[in-house]
Amino acid sequence: MMRQFELVERVKRYLPDADEDLLNRAYVYAMRAHGSQKRASGDPYFSHPLEVAAILTDLHVDEQTIAAAILHDMIEDTGTTRHDIESRFGENIAALVEGLTKLKKLDLVSKKAAQAENLRKLLLAVAADVRVLLVKLADRLHNMRTLHYVPPDKRARIAEETLEIYAPLAGRIGMQDMRDELEDISFRVLMPDAHLMMSKRLESLRSRAEGLIGIIETDLRAKLSANGIAGEIKGREKRLYSIWRKMERKSISFEQLSDIFAFRVIVGTVEECYQALGIIHQAWRFVPGRFKDYISTPKQNDYRSLHTTVLGPKHQRVELQIRTRGMDEVAEFGIAAHAAYKEGLVSADALAGTSKAYAWLRRTIELLAEGDNPEEFLEHTKLELFQDQVFCFTPKGLLIALPRGANAIDFAYAVHTDIGNNAVGCRINGRNAPLISELSNGDQVEILTTEGQVPPSAWEGLVATGKARSAIRRATREAVRRQFVGLGRRIVERAFQRAGKTYSEEKLIAALPRLARQTLDDVLTAVGRGEMYSGDVIKAVFPDFREEVAKAAAPGTGAGWFGVQGADKLKFKVPGQESAAGSIPIRGLSDDLPVRFAPGGGAVPGDRIVGILTPGEGITIYPIQSPALIAYDEEPWRWLDVRWDVDEHDPRRFWAQLIVSVINEPGSLAAIAQVIADTDANIDNIAMRAKTADFREMVLDIEVWDLKHLNAIISELRTKPVVANVERVIG
Incomplete structure (x- = not known):
């Protein structure tokens, strides 16, 4: 276990003016609080927060983040409270520790929902301070390194969660080395046979290519030096999970991969990056379609580099990454290496203004947090994080980054939610195309819109981004709610007419407490969905009103009145016997009411019709002679008087x-x-x-x-x- 002075020395190597007193106090306080607690390995529990802190010293984070790492399990696993930490270490560190603390005693129905709520809490804390995420990722990395001590069933669940959430999160903020290690450990746990096979094949390839790698490094260094560029050459080997994922995604064999071994060329300036690229392309033949310029168009996680593949010595394909030293540091440490962050305690807003990765993360978190239930939130988070990207452009040149497999609908929602909701078509590279067209790198996309559209619910299964899926669900729910509000309003208005009362929204609003609803729309929705009877609404508005109770007659017999089930009765006329003024107008399936027609043959204008209210679904329209209506003889409250309201200027079939x-x-x-x-x-x-x-x-x-x-x-x-x-x- 790392000793107190060793931790301080690690921090002071890169931060000479670090607050030693803060680090010492955090060390002693956490060690005493965790006391004799043990980990699954049998080691003292305090060794875990120390290892987390050690991982973070490799990222050169500030001393407050190190202190938070040492204290990060205090609230969750000891009797320590946030107030205790705040009184000893200040508001900033207390906020960091609280953001890392899992929610306790969640009143949720599933482990998945609990996982989602804890993730939501974490991400909202990350939106306020990215250091929460740095500590959480270091915490997860050490837990993964010691995962073999955990029982197998729990081990698989943790590895799956890491692969689906935490590794992509690390990648999204540019911490590629951490992402690679998290993925490889998860890969070994979840797919041990595949991991073993890939290890053996990679070892075999490594032994065959050992001499060639030295030749390529020597040739590269000589060619750059001959042209006055003092470049540093680093060899890189693709990680096992990255190899496996690429084979799966592209359906290719191990032997077809050309980038298992790659070389990083580190130069001094951006100009030298492009000079080095020209030198390399002159010396070796460039492989078409394998050049990417992430300097002029950086990735969403701030990654910048030139990528190219050439036919090198012995006609061997060689992948090269050319970047400056600053770019290399960002590629290795991600947001932890960001200049604004390294200057000290910067605000979240300041960091978001200078870091694309953090700005993207905050926007994504804000979108994900917009009121979806826990399972949907978890699903959308995975959609947003676990994807490779394509880059497309608006007609005005705005760059839009989307996950691979995204289509024009995703693009529309990425530009603005209103554009997605109103989208009716698109042009890709100047040509008309379906909205479901999958997009490729460099596509220019123009979205065609029409005001007042509602996105079809079927779009939800066609999109690839969490933002689009969430917006479609929300728009669909709002459209359905508007339909039920409209239906409820018409039902209540007719009920007021039958009771001899004047319909008044002001009186309804005044009666909301008696109806146990917060808004007028809540009441109308409940009536439209069949969850509240219109008679109950009248009783709430007019408590002294005595309803006339009449003998129920079989539907369609012309007896005149129906009684509504319950202690208080509200009279309804027999469907089809009431005047047109008191009935609900029905136009068709595209009306603003939740209406559908009888499944056994439908109904057409000219038929005498009746509406049957199904709770949660709306109205089903039947011809009055339909034998299916017999099933509703004992449920008179479900019968609604309806009439045709065909628009002569908008005929429909x-x-x-x-x-x-x-x-x-x-x-x-x-x-x-x-x-x-x-x-x-x-x-x-x-x-x-x-x-x-x-x-x-x-x-x-x-x-x-x-x-x-x-x-x-x-x-x-x-x-x-x-x-x-x-x-x-x-x-």
């Missing part, structure tokens, strides 16, 4: 179903189809089934304007010699 018996001979189907076409109807679906050897039965789903149009089609079909019988299906 409605679905109906016919069963047509035809003679089994050539041309029968053509004759039926010709009638449908001649009568200005449309066949939506058709099914054939054998009735007898001489007859076939066709089930036709057709779209018609109204009942008169449907009856005309039936009459015309019956005149055809091949038709034996035609019946309309009424479900």
Whole structure:
């Protein structure tokens, strides 16, 4: 276990003016608080926070971060409180430690939900101070290094969480070495056979390429030196999990990989980076499609470098990364190496203003935290983090970074949520294209929009980014809620009319406490969803109102009134018997109400109709003669009086179903189809089934304007010699 003076010495090597007293006090306080606690390995528990602090000294972080690392498990695993830490070490360190503390006694239904809430808490703390993430990643790295002491079932869960969340987080803030180690340990735990196989193949390749690597390094150094560039050459070997992931993603074999061994060329200035690139391309042949300029277009995690692949000595493919020393430091340590951070205690806003990686992280956290349930939050976080990237441009040249596999819908939401919600089409590189088109590096994307659109819920399964998925879910929920609010308002208005009262939103708002709802829309939504009866709303507004209770009659009998189940009754007229002024107008499936038509044959304008309210789903419209209505005889509160409200200026077709018996001979189907076409109807679906050897039965789903149009089609079909019988299906 590292001793007190050793920790101080490690910090003072890179931070000569470090606050020794702070480090000493944190060391002693944590050691006493953890006392005789043991880790799964049997080591003193205090050895863990010390190792976390040691990892962070390699990143050259400030002494407050080191102190927070030493104290990071105090609130969670000892009797220490935030107040105790704040009184001894100050507000900054107390906030860091609290941000690293898991939530206790979560009232959640699953471990997944608890994991999500703890992750949400961590990320919100990270948005305020990135040092929380640095300590958390160092904490996770040491836990992964000692994972073999943990029981196997828990070991797999921790490794999966690391691979899905913490390793990508490290990559997103540029800490690539840490990401690689986290991924490799997780890979070994989760896929031991694949890890062993890859290790053996890499060792075999390493032994064969040993001499060649020396030749390439010598040649590179000589060519740069001959042109006056004093470059440092570093060999790099691709990590096992990176190799495995690339093989899986590109469906290629180990032998087809060209970048297992690569070389970093470290030069003094940006100008020398491009000079070195020219020298290398003149000396060795460049492999087309393998050049990337991350200096002019840095990655989202602040990574900057030139990448190229050439055919080097003995026609061996060689990958080269050319960068300055400052770029190399950022590539190795990520945000911990950022100039603004190294200057001392900078604010989160200042760091976000100078670091793309941290600015991206804060924006992502803000989007993820917008009210989704825990499982959705976890899903969206994984979508945002665990992806490689493509870079696309708006028509004005704004760079948009997206995960690989993203489409134009993702692009639209990345630009702005309103653009995504209103998107109706796109142009990619000047050509019209579907919104689901997958994007490639360098694409210029223009999104076409129309005001008032609602994104289809099916988009949720097509997008690749958490932001787009979250926004689509939110827009869909809001659209459904608006529909239920509209339905609830109409139901309540009709209920007030039947009770002889004047509908007033002001009176409804005053009655909200009695209805146990916070807003008027909450009440209307509950009524529209069938979760609250309109009679209860009237009783809340007019407590002294005595409702007339009448004998319930079977639906459709014309008896006049229905009683509503419950202690207090509110009278409803028999559906179809009430005046049009008191009924709810129905236009169609695209109306602003949650309306659907009976599944067994639909309904068309001209039919006498009734609405059945299904809690949580809305209204189902049935023709009054539908036999399915018998099932609702004992639930009169679900019956709604509805009427057609067809807009003459916006005609639309409605679905109906016919069963047509035809003679089994050539041309029968053509004759039926010709009638449908001649009568200005449309066949939506058709099914054939054998009735007898001489007859076939066709089930036709057709779209018609109204009942008169449907009856005309039936009459015309019956005149055809091949038709034996035609019946309309009424479900």
